[in-house]
Amino acid sequence: xxxxxxxxxxxxxxxxxxxxxxxxxxxxxxxxxxxxxxxxxxxxxxxxxxxxxxxxxxxxxxxxxxxxxxxxxxxxxxxxxxxxxxxxxxxxxxxxxxxxxxxxxxxxxxxxxxxxxxxxxxxxxxxxxxxxxxxxxxxxxxxxxxxxxxxxxxxxxxxxxxxxxxxxxxxxxxxxxxxxxxxxxxxxxxxxxxxxxxxxxxxxxxxxxxxxxxxxxxxxxxxxxxxxxxxxxxxxxxxxxxxxxxxxxxxxxxxxxxxxxxxxxxxxxxxxxxxxxxxxxxxxxxxxxxxxxxxxxxxxxxxxxxxxxxxxxxxxxxxxxxxxxxxxxxxxxxxxxxxxxxxxxxxxxxxxxxxxxxxxxxxxxxxxxxxxxxxxxxxxxxxxxxxxxxxxxxxxxxxxxxxxxxxxxxxxxxxxxxxxxxxxxxxxx
Ligand code: UDX
Numbered sequence: 142x143x144x145x146x147x148x149x150x151x152x153x154x155x156x157x158x159x160x161x162x163x164x165x166x167x168x169x170x171x172x173x174x175x176x177x178x179x180x181x182x183x184x185x186x187x188x189x190x191x192x193x194x195x196x197x198x199x200x201x202x203x204x205x206x207x208x209x210x211x212x213x214x215x216x217x218x219x220x221x222x223x224x225x226x227x228x229x230x231x232x233x234x235x236x237x238x239x240x241x242x243x244x245x246x247x248x249x250x251x252x253x254x255x256x257x258x259x260x261x262x263x264x265x266x267x268x269x270x271x272x273x274x275x276x277x278x279x280x281x282x283x284x285x286x287x288x289x290x291x292x293x294x295x296x297x298x299x300x301x302x303x304x305x306x307x308x309x310x311x312x313x314x315x316x317x318x319x320x321x322x323x324x325x326x327x328x329x330x331x332x333x334x335x336x337x338x339x340x341x342x343x344x345x346x347x348x349x350x351x352x353x354x355x356x357x358x359x360x361x362x363x364x365x366x367x368x369x370x371x372x373x374x375x376x377x378x379x380x381x382x383x384x385x386x387x388x389x390x391x392x393x394x395x396x397x398x399x400x401x402x403x404x405x406x407x408x409x410x411x412x413x414x415x416x417x418x419x420x421x422x423x424x425x426x427x428x429x430x431x432x433x434x435x436x437x438x439x440x441x442x443x444x445x446x447x448x449x450x451x452x453x454x455x456x457x458x459x460x461x462x463x464x465x466x467x468x469x470x471x472x473x474x475x476x477x478x479x480x481x482x483x484x485x486x487x488x489x490x491x492x493x494x495x496x497x498x499x500x501x502x503x504x505x506x507x508x509x510x511x512x513x514x515x516x517x518x519x520x521x522x523x524x525x526x527x528x529x530x531x532x533x534x535x536x537x538x539x540x541x542x543x544x545x546x547x548x549x550x551x552x553x554x555x556x557x558x559x560x561x562x563x564x565x566x567x568x569x570x
Contacts, residue, residue: 142166142325145216147208147241149176151187152258152290153222155297158192160220161199163328168216170208180205188465188492191298208241213248218321220256220288231407233262242269246276249283254321256286260345260405262412266310266338286311286318287338289345294399295463304331310341346412349405350423355390356397357429363393363550364436366568373568374550393568395522395548396433398460398469403430434474436567437520437548438482444544444565445518449483452541454516456509457523457549458490465492472522475548476503487512491527510539517542524551533560 142165146157149171157169171177176186183200185193196203206212213219223237238259245255257266266287274280287310292300307329309322319335336344363373373393381388397403406427413420445451460470467473472488473496479486486503488495489512495505506512509527513519513536521528529551537543537560545557547566554564564570 142218142321143216144168144218144220144325145170145213146220146222147171147213147244148222148224148237148259149173149180149205150222150224151189151294151297152292153220154180154185154187154196155189155192155292155301156220156222156258156290157203158195158199159298159301160325161203162195163326164202165325166202168204168206168212170206170212172207174207177205177207189297190295190463195298208244210244210248213245214250217252218254218256218325219245220258222258222290225259225261225404225408227404227407231411233260233265233404233408233411235261235265238265238269239272242272243276245283246273246278249273249278251282253283254286254318255283256288256322258288258290260289260349260401260408261287261342262408263339263342263346264412265342270312284312284315284318285338286315286322287341288322289341291345291348294466295461302329304329306334307331308334308336308341308344310336310338310344312338346405346409349401350409350426352390353397353402353406353430354422354426356392356402357426359391359393360396360433361429363568370570371568372570392550394433394550395437395471395475396430398471399466400468403469434471434478437475437546438478440565440567441518441520441546444563448479450485451517452485452487452515453479454512454519455479455486455488455522456490456512456519456528457521457525458488458495458505459493459523459525462523462525463492465490465494467493467496470523471548475520475522487516489513490523491525493523510535513539515539515541518544518546520546520548521551522548524549533557533562537561 144160144165144167146153146169149169157167161167179186221241223241225233228234266285270285289308307326311318366373377391380386406423410420410423455476457472458467460466476486476488480500480502487506489506489509544563550569557564
């Protein structure tokens with residue numbers, strides 16, 4: 142099947158590469174000419190394990206280009222995968238979706254299935270339909286399908302190929318799209334969840350909001366555990382054998398970040414308030430997450446009350462391991478807060494770069510050793526394997542002080558202490 146994917150971010154690129162791998166002929170379009178140039182020359186502009194190789198393997202079925210009417214005209218299926226960032230009010234900014242709709246409206250002469258993969262608020266796909274009709278497009282010439290993605294950065298390909306479900310939201314009178322969707326995903330062994338357009342939009346938001354809720358929930362429990370000298374990991378172990386709870390997404394730490402959870406919870410809160418539903422729980426989820434970095438800073442201040450002039454090394458800049466993404470990264474927020482407190486902050490990450498500009502007191506180093514040299518305290522802010530497997534003996538030698546702050550609950554305190562270092566964590570000692 143000929144599929145035109147619009148947007149070459151991590152969702153668009155992963156979808157395009159996987160769809161090509163499934164045997165479809167895919168053109169992936171993006172307005173960023175530089176990006177298209179590097180993709181065409183075989184370079185993948187994002188760090189996503191396996192993606193470069195998958196693209197290389199499928200180059201005969203995968204082309205990259207800037208959006209043109211011809212490209213859109215020639216494909217019977219259009220998949221929208223452009224970004225929907227947060228606007229200052231929390232509402233999802235649909236500027237990119239809007240411009241794609243304009244382009245589609247100008248190019249629609251033969252029948253198209255228009256699939257929205259971008260995360261959009263409830264009601265958006267109905268609005269897309271109305272907008273196309275208002276722009277003079279014959280409603281018989283297109284159908285809109287909502288087909289949200291559930292891809293995690295770092296495991297995006299696996300998440301798409303081994304999907305636990307394929308969500309298809311369709312219009313009430315749509316009799317044809319389901320067969321098209323089944324053909325597209327024929328080689329993926331996952332159940333179809335068929336619902337309305339808004340139903341699919343809500344599934345995506347609910348999924349992310351629920352996972353964010355689990356994280357804030359365990360972070361709040363960790364705050365309580367900390368006061369009673371209880372190890373939160375024991376509590377998780379104790380509750381997660383119950384299949385109704387499950388052990389996943391219950392790692393306490395510095396909080397959730399990334400391009401999805403913070404933005405999608407905000408957007409859902411906005412959609413809720415718009416309809417006069419008070420999103421009490423979702424707002425509490427946000428509030429816990431927004432204060433996690435301060436919680437860890439307060440913990441540090443209990444041991445080092447005067448941080449001014451101290452050298453603090455933050456290991457990890459990305460919002461989670463196996464990605465170079467720093468969007469809404471709690472590690473970056475921590476670095477900025479430490480610098481505001483007068484610390485000399487050094488940081489290191491195997492893949493991610495500190496967003497610019499940063500204050501003069503903030504440095505990114507090229508190796509752990511360079512970064513840790515003479516540090517008064519080392520903070521683990523992203524649980525990269527490299528940090529889990531550190532040689533603590535060496536670290537102790539390189540440091541000036543002996544304090545390790547485990548902001549991801551990822552270290553074994555006994556091992557840290559065995560090397561003459563002091564371990565500091567929340568609800569873990
Ligand atoms: C998420 C969803 O998992 C994915 O389904 C959706 O399509 C996009 O958003 P992603 O943003 O890549 O994926 O990251 P994820 O692995 O879900 O982690 C999000 C954040 O939560 C990270 O900052 C991570 O460190 C944090 N986290 C995760 C915790 O703090 N504790 C946990 O137990 C799990």
